[in-house]
Amino acid sequence: MKRRKALGNVIGVLLLGLLVTLVAELIDRQRQESLRHQQAAGQLQRLSAELEQTLGALMPLADPLAARLAADPQLPEEELRALTEPLLDRHRRLVNIAISRGLRIVHVNPLAGNEAVLGMDFGLRPEMMEGVRRAVARRGNSLAGPLPLLQSGRLGVIVRTPFFAGGADPRSGELLGLISTVIDLQGLLEDSGLYDPELPFALALRGREGLGERGEVFFGDPELFHEADLQREIVLPDGRWMIAAQLKRAQGYPPQRALWLRGGGALLTLGLLALVLFDGRPARGPQWSESMRKVPLRGFLSRRLLMLLLPIIAVQGWLSYQAALSAAEQFQKQLASEIGLRVHDKVAEFFEVPRRVLSFNAEQARLGLLDVAQPEALVGNFLLQLRQQSLLTFLSLGTAEGEYHAASRPPRGEDRALRMLQARQGDGRAMLLYRVDDANRRGSLISRGNAHFDARLRPWFRAARASGSMVWYPAYRYAIDDESGAYDAMGIGMAAPLYGRSGEFLGVLTADVALLQLSQLLADITRHTGGVAFLAEANGDLLATSSREPVYLLRGTRSIRIKASASDNPLVRTSGQAIAEQGSTEGRTFRELDGERYLVDWGSYALPDGPTLTIGVALPQRQFIAPTSGLLRNVTLVALAVLLLSLLGAVLLSNWIAQPLGTLSRWALRLGNGDWSGEKPVDSRVLEVGMLGDALAMMARRLERHTEELRQQVEARTAELERANRELLHLSSTDGLTGLANRRVFDATLAREWGRARRARQPLALLMLDIDFFKRYNDRYGHLAGDDCLRKVAATLQAGTRRAGDLAARYGGEEFAVIASDLDAAGALALAESIRAAVMAQAIAHADSPLGVVTVSMGVALLVPEDDNSPEILIKLADQALYQAKSQGRNRVEEALGNLAGQAQEVG
Numbered sequence: 045m046k047r048r049k050a051l052g053n054v055i056g057v058l059l060l061g062l063l064v065t066l067v068a069e070l071i072d073r074q075r076q077e078s079l080r081h082q083q084a085a086g087q088l089q090r091l092s093a094e095l096e097q098t099l100g101a102l103m104p105l106a107d108p109l110a111a112r113l114a115a116d117p118q119l120p121e122e123e124l125r126a127l128t129e130p131l132l133d134r135h136r137r138l139v140n141i142a143i144s145r146g147l148r149i150v151h152v153n154p155l156a157g158n159e160a161v162l163g164m165d166f167g168l169r170p171e172m173m174e175g176v177r178r179a180v181a182r183r184g185n186s187l188a189g190p191l192p193l194l195q196s197g198r199l200g201v202i203v204r205t206p207f208f209a210g211g212a213d214p215r216s217g218e219l220l221g222l223i224s225t226v227i228d229l230q231g232l233l234e235d236s237g238l239y240d241p242e243l244p245f246a247l248a249l250r251g252r253e254g255l256g257e258r259g260e261v262f263f264g265d266p267e268l269f270h271e272a273d274l275q276r277e278i279v280l281p282d283g284r285w286m287i288a289a290q291l292k293r294a295q296g297y298p299p300q301r302a303l304w305l306r307g308g309g310a311l312l313t314l315g316l317l318a319l320v321l322f323d324g325r326p327a328r329g330p331q332w333s334e335s336m337r338k339v340p341l342r343g344f345l346s347r348r349l350l351m352l353l354l355p356i357i358a359v360q361g362w363l364s365y366q367a368a369l370s371a372a373e374q375f376q377k378q379l380a381s382e383i384g385l386r387v388h389d390k391v392a393e394f395f396e397v398p399r400r401v402l403s404f405n406a407e408q409a410r411l412g413l414l415d416v417a418q419p420e421a422l423v424g425n426f427l428l429q430l431r432q433q434s435l436l437t438f439l440s441l442g443t444a445e446g447e448y449h450a451a452s453r454p455p456r457g458e459d460r461a462l463r464m465l466q467a468r469q470g471d472g473r474a475m476l477l478y479r480v481d482d483a484n485r486r487g488s489l490i491s492r493g494n495a496h497f498d499a500r501l502r503p504w505f506r507a508a509r510a511s512g513s514m515v516w517y518p519a520y521r522y523a524i525d526d527e528s529g530a531y532d533a534m535g536i537g538m539a540a541p542l543y544g545r546s547g548e549f550l551g552v553l554t555a556d557v558a559l560l561q562l563s564q565l566l567a568d569i570t571r572h573t574g575g576v577a578f579l580a581e582a583n584g585d586l587l588a589t590s591s592r593e594p595v596y597l598l599r600g601t602r603s604i605r606i607k608a609s610a611s612d613n614p615l616v617r618t619s620g621q622a623i624a625e626q627g628s629t630e631g632r633t634f635r636e637l638d639g640e641r642y643l644v645d646w647g648s649y650a651l652p653d654g655p656t657l658t659i660g661v662a663l664p665q666r667q668f669i670a671p672t673s674g675l676l677r678n679v680t681l682v683a684l685a686v687l688l689l690s691l692l693g694a695v696l697l698s699n700w701i702a703q704p705l706g707t708l709s710r711w712a713l714r715l716g717n718g719d720w721s722g723e724k725p726v727d728s729r730v731l732e733v734g735m736l737g738d739a740l741a742m743m744a745r746r747l748e749r750h751t752e753e754l755r756q757q758v759e760a761r762t763a764e765l766e767r768a769n770r771e772l773l774h775l776s777s778t779d780g781l782t783g784l785a786n787r788r789v790f791d792a793t794l795a796r797e798w799g800r801a802r803r804a805r806q807p808l809a810l811l812m813l814d815i816d817f818f819k820r821y822n823d824r825y826g827h828l829a830g831d832d833c834l835r836k837v838a839a840t841l842q843a844g845t846r847r848a849g850d851l852a853a854r855y856g857g858e859e860f861a862v863i864a865s866d867l868d869a870a871g872a873l874a875l876a877e878s879i880r881a882a883v884m885a886q887a888i889a890h891a892d893s894p895l896g897v898v899t900v901s902m903g904v905a906l907l908v909p910e911d912d913n914s915p916e917i918l919i920k921l922a923d924q925a926l927y928q929a930k931s932q933g934r935n936r937v938e939e940a941l942g943n944l945a946g947q948a949q950e951v952g
């Protein structure tokens with residue numbers, strides 16, 4: 045029975061352990077799943093933003109060309125080719141560029157494979173007119189498609205850039221034509237990371253012609269829109285696309301997590317099993333299986349409560365710990381993302397400066413508001429702009445003759461007053477640096493720099509010349525030989541070629557920012573984080589670091605770029621190496637450095653129309669660990685507190701339950717031992733305990749009453765028994781007829797008195813008495829009268845023997861005997877005589893007796909007990925004497941004379 049119960053407990057615990065483990069695993073799986081969902085949502089958001097950005101960067105691609113065509117609509121085919129060629133070269137996702145005059149396409153690049161497009165009229169292609177109309181109505185870029193491309197059958201989106209008749213306000217002019225830039229959609233998706241089989245979700249896109257959810261599905265499985273896990277909107281310049289994502293099936297639960305969880309569950313189960321198996325039993329001993337040791341209720345309850353509470357607390361603690369970990373993880377990612385985002389914003393803001401400034405100036409030049417022939421006025425204008433743009437380092441013009449006119453803010457040194465730089469042909473293109481006063485007037489000459497500065501050899505000039513349009517040029521070291529080293533820095537910026545009315549080349553405008561400024565911005569962002577942020581080119585060459593280490597080395601006049609993975613700053617170097625190892629354009633990883641763990645987070649940033657850069661951020665993990673460890677510590681403390689409170693609660697509760705029961709059981713024990721004193725010791729408010737106390741009290745009262753009754757009954761019965769015993773004793777020692785001692789008592793008394801007399805060496809007398817002619821009496825008066833006569837003789841005998849040492853007994857029939865101690869012969873004879881006389885004196889009528897009354901004959905014997913005599917001899921002697929009395933006439937006393945005399949003499 046007990047064994048079966050123990051087996052049941054073991055099975056119960058195993059099932060409980062299994063259940064707890066399964067539930068914990070289920071919760072963890074769900075948590076993992078929701079984490080995966082969150083991560084996917086974040087990834088989709090990032091990639092969608094990337095797509096928006098990539099599209100956004102491609103949209104204004106044809107703007108400079110449009111500006112050029114607006115100014116000069118009749119450019120010959122070769123010039124058109126020269127203008128479109130660099131665009132196609134720089135942007136690998138461009139499939140072709142087509143230019144229409146009015147609505148008829150007059151130029152397409154490349155021509156090979158696109159011959160069908162040439163001469164095509166949009167007016168005759170209604171499916172294309174929609175996008176064209178939108179662009180014309182907006183008087184700006186519009187995104188059309190996606191459409192299957194005539195050439196490849198692949199999907200392409202088309203940016204329609206209309207251009208209008210020029211003048212002061214180009215917005216009012218009539219439509220001159222359109223530039224159609226065809227972009228490969230799949231390539232676009234690849235660039236933004238959306239076309240990647242490794243993505244954790246499947247994708248579909250809808251919203252052809254920017255119609256959003258009303259538009260057709262043009263990419264992926266349309267079904268996805270019905271059962272999407274995630275949806276997002278992609279905002280286009282004149283419409284929307286919708287993106288739907290469905291999470292791919294999980295690759296399975298991480299086996300390590302399962303191992304941990306199941307191991308924990310198994311340990312918990314083992315712990316519980318140990319508690320159950322050794323609950324209240326000695327660990328070993330012969331009685332282990334025979335009997336269950338009794339355990340106090342308090343201990344029993346405490347253990348049971350703990351058995352119940354411990355798994356709950358353990359599971360609760362574990363879940364809280366996991367939640368805290370997850371919160372910490374979220375916090376960590378959020379912080380890293382926030383800093384990444386701020387860096388990203390700053391970088392975007394930084395690179396927007398040269399683009400904005402240059403676009404403005406190029407537009408001014410196109411409108412004839414900047415006159416290259418008036419360099420003084422031009423530089424004055426530049427200085428004004430420089431004052432408004434604190435990030436701008438250079439705004440310059442390089443003329444077709446190699447002259448140089450610039451306004452500048454020196455990136456280094458104490459003296460940051462604006463400078464005016466000029467290298468004129470008249471001066472042999474010697475570089476002169478002047479300080480500029482607040483009114484933008486030329487001040488003192490600071491330095492004579494390069495002896496023969498030729499703007500045409502500078503990278504910005506060459507880039508603009510090569511592209512024929514506004515273009516980013518690669519980062520380069522400034523070539524201003526300033527003695528104070530104020531220009532010992534690198535710059536990056538945009539350059540745009542300027543053309544005259546008749547298309548003649550006038551020079552190159554450039555707006556440039558010193559990368560030192562960017563380093564400063566990055567330093568501001570990461571100042572209190574203990575980490576670094578840096579910007580590098582796609583090949584890893586550093587552009588700026590928040591730690592402001594040099595980003596290039598000088599070898600003579602040559603500058604050698606430093607890669608992030610070779611930076612002097614160990615953290616930048618470690619991060620650069622991590623990024624190089626991973627080889628992806630964005631990612632997140634952890635790296636150890638000097639015993640500190642860092643989160644390295646990087647992403648790519650594509651300059652609009654320019655190169656793609658890498659933004660890296662490395663943050664020490666203690667930044668995240670501090671709040672996290674606080675959280676974890678709190679969770680652990682709370683779990684411990686709950687554990688202690690549970691222990692205390694279990695003990696208190698057990699005590700509270702066990703204490704009154706203990707008192708009651710001790711009381712019941714006292715009651716069992718017959719101690720009725722004392723009142724009910726417990727007055728509990730708990731119904732069951734109260735009832736038990738009342739029941740025990742009632743039982744005690746009943747038992748007390750019952751015991752008292754029993755005691756009284758026993759007392760009465762004992763008294764009765766004693767009386768009966770006494771009566772029995774009396775009856776067994778008394779002759780029923782006469783009330784004298786019977787023969788048994790006579791025999792015992794004689795033996796006892798004989799012994800006593802022998803010890804005292806005193807004589808013992810025996811008197812034998814027999815009624816004379818009693819047969820006759822019976823015969824005459826009847827047997828009843830005979831009995832009555834016997835009683836009367838006995839009463840006389842009793843009355844005559846009142847001494848303490850005398851015993852009168854019925855010897856048998858009508859014969860009586862008297863034992864008399866302490867009497868000599870004379871006394872014995874006298875006693876006999878008095879009895880005889882007393883009987884006769886009673887005068888009981890006896891008609892058949894010679895005297896007419898009842899008489900008695902008596903024989904007396906007396907002996908001092910010796911070795912040669914005995915009680916039997918004494919009886920015999922008395923009997924002989926009686927016989928003599930009978931034979932000598934009756935009614936007389938005879939003595940056993942011979943012996944008696946001798947005896948008496950001896951005694952006397």
Ligand SMILES: Nc1nc2c(ncn2[C@@H]2O[C@H](COP(=O)(O)OP(=O)(O)OP(=O)(O)O)[C@@H](O)[C@H]2O)c(=O)[nH]1
Binds near residue numbers: 814819820858930
């Ligand atoms: N009524 C009555 N008679 C008894 C009792 N015991 C003995 N007897 C009678 O006593 C008589 C004794 O008679 P016997 O021994 O012959 O002697 P006796 O008639 O007394 O003559 P002696 O002794 O020679 O004088 C008998 O007849 C018995 O029946 C008794 O308890 N009650």
